[in-house]
Amino acid sequence: MSEEIERLWGVDDVSAYLGVPVSTLYTWRYLGSGPPGRRVGRYVRYDPSEVRRWFAQLDDGAA
Structure with a gap:
């Protein structure tokens, strides 16, 4: 039974996914308002499922 592990995303991956x-x-990280990221050594890494969850919870303000 081999479960494939999804790799963590770097800032370039998240930037491409979100289009920002x-x-x-x-800036979002500094302000504490962006998707949750964690330091791994000198790098910031993101769990793709957490980025997707964060995005899904955004309120676009559309009426």
């Missing part, structure tokens, strides 16, 4: 600049991700 990398600098926006760093």
Whole structure:
């Protein structure tokens, strides 16, 4: 029984997925308002399922 493990995303991956600049991700991280990321050494890594969950919970403000 081999379960495939999904790799963590870097800032470039999250930037491409969300369609926002990398600098926006760093600003969101600083402000505490973006998708949850964790430091791995000197790198920030994101769990893809958490990024998708964060995105799904956004309120777009459409009436």
